[in-house]
Amino acid sequence: MAERQLGTDRVKRGMAEMQKGGVIMDVVNAEQAKLAESAGAVAVMALERVPSDIRAAGGVARMADPRIVEEVMNAVSIPVMAKARIGHITEARVLEAMGVDYIDESEVLTPADEEYHLLKSDYTVPFVCGCRDLGEAARRIGEGAAMLRTKGEPGTGNIVEAVRHIRKVNAQVRKVVHMTPDELMTEAKLLGAPFELLLEIKELGRLPVVNFAAGGVATPSDAALMMELGADGVFVGSGIFKSDNPEKFARAIVQATTHYQDYDLIGRISKELGSAMKGMEINSLSLEQRMQERGW
Amino acid sequence: MTTIGVLGLQGAVREHVRSIEACGAQAVVIKHADQLKDVDGLIMPGGESTTMRRLIDLYGFMEPLRAFAKAGKPLFGTCAGLILLAKEIVGYDEPHLGLMDVVVERNSFGRQVDSFEADLEVTGLNAPFNAVFIRAPHIVSAGPNTEVLAVHDDRIVLARDGQFLGCSFHPELTDDHRLTQYFVQMVEQSSVVSA
Numbered sequence: 001m002a003e004r005q006l007g008t009d010r011v012k013r014g015m016a017e018m019q020k021g022g023v024i025m026d027v028v029n030a031e032q033a034k035l036a037e038s039a040g041a042v043a044v045m046a047l048e049r050v051p052s053d054i055r056a057a058g059g060v061a062r063m064a065d066p067r068i069v070e071e072v073m074n075a076v077s078i079p080v081m082a083k084a085r086i087g088h089i090t091e092a093r094v095l096e097a098m099g100v101d102y103i104d105e106s107e108v109l110t111p112a113d114e115e116y117h118l119l120k121s122d123y124t125v126p127f128v129c130g131c132r133d134l135g136e137a138a139r140r141i142g143e144g145a146a147m148l149r150t151k152g153e154p155g156t157g158n159i160v161e162a163v164r165h166i167r168k169v170n171a172q173v174r175k176v177v178h179m180t181p182d183e184l185m186t187e188a189k190l191l192g193a194p195f196e197l198l199l200e201i202k203e204l205g206r207l208p209v210v211n212f213a214a215g216g217v218a219t220p221s222d223a224a225l226m227m228e229l230g231a232d233g234v235f236v237g238s239g240i241f242k243s244d245n246p247e248k249f250a251r252a253i254v255q256a257t258t259h260y261q262d263y264d265l266i267g268r269i270s271k272e273l274g275s276a277m278k279g280m281e282i283n284s285l286s287l288e289q290r291m292q293e294r295g296w
Numbered sequence: 297m298t299t300i301g302v303l304g305l306q307g308a309v310r311e312h313v314r315s316i317e318a319c320g321a322q323a324v325v326i327k328h329a330d331q332l333k334d335v336d337g338l339i340m341p342g343g344e345s346t347t348m349r350r351l352i353d354l355y356g357f358m359e360p361l362r363a364f365a366k367a368g369k370p371l372f373g374t375c376a377g378l379i380l381l382a383k384e385i386v387g388y389d390e391p392h393l394g395l396m397d398v399v400v401e402r403n404s405f406g407r408q409v410d411s412f413e414a415d416l417e418v419t420g421l422n423a424p425f426n427a428v429f430i431r432a433p434h435i436v437s438a439g440p441n442t443e444v445l446a447v448h449d450d451r452i453v454l455a456r457d458g459q460f461l462g463c464s465f466h467p468e469l470t471d472d473h474r475l476t477q478y479f480v481q482m483v484e485q486s487s488v489v490s491a
Contacts, residue, residue, distance in 0.1 A: 002424075002448065004412040011411045014308075014469045015430050018342050018376070021306040040350040042306060042343070078344055079408060079431065101408035101431070124409045258305055258351060259327065 012126035012146035015079070015102065016210045019043060019147075019233055023223065023254050024212070026050050026237040029068065030075035036240070039250035043079040043102070045235070046072035051108050051155030051291070052238035052277065061109045063091040069098060081128070086295055087113025096125040102147070104128045107294035108154045108237075115296065120144030130214065132165045132292060134172035138193030138201075141209060148207065150231070151292040152215015155238050157279035159216045159225065161292060166213060166229045176201050215292070218243075218276045220256030220266055227260035244274030298484050301326040301335035305351040307343020307376060311468035315476040321483075329360040337370040337483035340377030342430070342466050345402070348376055349392050358393070365395050370459045370486050372479040378462035379433050386436060396460035397439030404434045404451070416465075418454060419445045421474055427453070427465035434464050459486060 005011075022042030027033040033044045048064040049057060063084050073080045079101035084091035086105055091112070095103050105118050107130055120127040121144030130151035131137035137148050150169070152162030172191070176198050179187060184202065188195040200208055213226030214235035223234045234257050236250075243249040252269040259265050287293060297320075302312045304325035316323035316339070324335055332338070338361075340348075352358055365371060373381040379400055380392040386401040405411070408431055415424035427448070435452035438444055446454035446463070453464040454475075461482065467475040 002414040002416065004414050006410065006412050008413050010428055010469060011413060011430060014428050014466060015408055015411065017308045017311065017469065018344065018430060018466075020308065020310075020343070021304075022344060022347055037346060038350075040347045040354075042347050077402060078346055096409065099407045099409055126408065254347075254350075255354065 007124035009146065013209050015126055016128070016147035019079075019212075020210055021258060022233045023257050024081065024233065024235045025240055025250060026235075027072060027241070030071045032241055032246075033072045033075045033080075035247055036250060037076045037078050039247065040254040041078060041250065042233070043081055044072060044076060045081045045083065045104065045237075046100075047083060050238040050241060052157070052242055053155075054108060055155040055289075063088070063095065063109070066094065066098060069095070069100060073098070073100070083109055084118075085109040086111040087116050087118060089118060092118055092123065096123055100125065102126050102128055105145075106130065107151060107291045111294050117143050117295070120146075128212075130292070130295060131169060133168050133191070134176070135191035135193050136295065137169055137207065137211070138191065138197045141197055141207075142194040145209065147209050147212070149212040149214040149235055151295070152213070152217075153282055153285070154215045154291050156216050156282065156285075157218035157239060157242075157277040158282055159218070159222045160282060162213050162215045162217065162226060163229065165215075166211070166226060166231055169207075169211065170230050173201060173207060177205050217253070218279060220252040220270050220273075223253045224256040224260035224266055227257055233257065238277055242277035248273055249276070297322050298337075298480060298487065299324060299335045300480065300483060301332065301338045303338060303340045303348070303377070305343075305355070306347050307341045308466065308468050309341055312339050312341050312374075312476075315468050315473050316480070318473045319477045319480045321480045329355065329357050332360050332364050335369075336487045337372070337479065338364060339479070340371065340373040340380050341468065342375035342377065345376035345379040345392070348380060352380075352392070361393055362395070365393070365459070368459060368486060370461070370479065370482045371395065372461040372482075374463055374466055374468060375430065375432055378435075378464060381460055381462050383439075396462055397442050397457045398452075398455060398462065399436045400433045401436050402433050403431050405429055405432050407431065414448055416446045416448055416453065418475075419443075420478070425467070425472060425474065426470055427467070428469045429453075429465045432464040435462070
């Protein structure tokens with residue numbers, strides 16, 4: 001038999017490629033996971049609390065109870081993701097040992113390390129990380145992240161930060177693509193990005209991994225907007241299970257993501273959805289309360 | 297020019313488009329069932345089969361896809377696409393499209409941590425094919441008229457049943473376009489016959 005190579009970049013990044021055009025939903029138990037799967041989610045994120053509840057609860061937010069992760073893994077056949085704290089090597093290794101399909105090294109949880117992120121290339125399981133600009137994106141890829149997402153501002157139901165982040169990353173990618181090779185080293189210095197990665201971006205004409213939208217998606221139109229702005233897919237955290245009718249919201253957000261330019265359809269599915277989650281004005285959050293400020 | 301569609305509901309659509317174009321054919325992303333009339337063959341990409349199935353139902357693709365197959369046009373399913381094509385899925389009462397005479401099992405190599413790359417010997421290709429398996433299914437058994445084209449670890453991972461081609465892995469994730477080329481030839485031959 002030909003030798004199997006596990007955990008290669010191609011296998012890790014490829015897994016994220018298969019999620020493109022899809023919606024990944026936060027769930028806290030088996031019942032929600034099944035609802036997400038039947039609504040057409042491409043994966044679920046198993047959590048102890050959705051971001052808006054983490055915000056409300058305060059205190060230290062950690063990796064979910066493995067019992068919840070296991071319950072979700074047993075409930076669905078689509079991939080299951082789970083969150084580990086930034087820099088928490090052991091939480092990540094525990095999730096890997098449990099066989100989760102993807103780990104989110106996430107600013108939604110309280111960071112375990114305020115200086116270093118995980119060396120994600122060391123793991124067989126692939127990782128997704130948040131980013132607000134190309135420097136952050138490139139550092140995470142440099143550490144081995146196989147997928148990116150915007151940070152947005154989780155648990156707010158306010159899309160403004162996710163829009164800011166995807167526009168910024170894409171504008172910076174365009175800039176790099178159009179730079180001459182002799183300009184790239186200085187750009188690498190200014191961004192705090194690995195030089196070789198900027199070269200790769202220039203050659204490819206895009207990021208070498210998929211980039212999803214996350215942090216503040218609350219309605220089908222929000223999901224479609226992020227696709228319009230160039231996201232490869234969408235994470236929805238609190239937006240589904242904090243809405244009036246989670247089942248309808250889940251289905252509508254999946255449809256709006258596939259057909260993000262079919263405005264008749266988005267109008268039709270947005271009728272009689274009930275209320276979306278209650279949103280928050282970003283300015284009402286102090287700098288310390290903003291999850292997007294976590295990560296370095 | 298030969299025109300090949302890629303079912304564009306979800307998954308690795310862009311990669312198949314790139315591969316089709318690299319083989320000198322024209323690629324069309326199919327998001328609505330009425331676009332099927334414009335193409336000579338169709339690729340069902342990798343992605344999440346349960347999600348794609350839900351969207352196939354939601355957008356009324358089921359009957360048009362079966363009619364497309366009935367008209368003799370070739371279909372190529374990779375990973376999730378193979379699951380959609382299969383006549384039988386282990387553990388499920390009903391198949392999805394139920395077109396290709398194979399029995400498949402989902403996630404049969406394990407979870408994502410068990411996903412892998414391996415070199416395959418493929419019938420008709422003179423050098424090994426670097427295959428990327430991601431939470432891959434495999435073909436448990438193939439019908440009498442289905443030709444097995446590649447096996448890994450005693451499991452069938454590539455097969456052809458007349459106008460249907462299916463594989464467990466993702467040729468679209470590599471720069472090796474030989475399998476896409478093989479499918480483009482299937483489509484060219486079928487268009488000659490029907491013309």
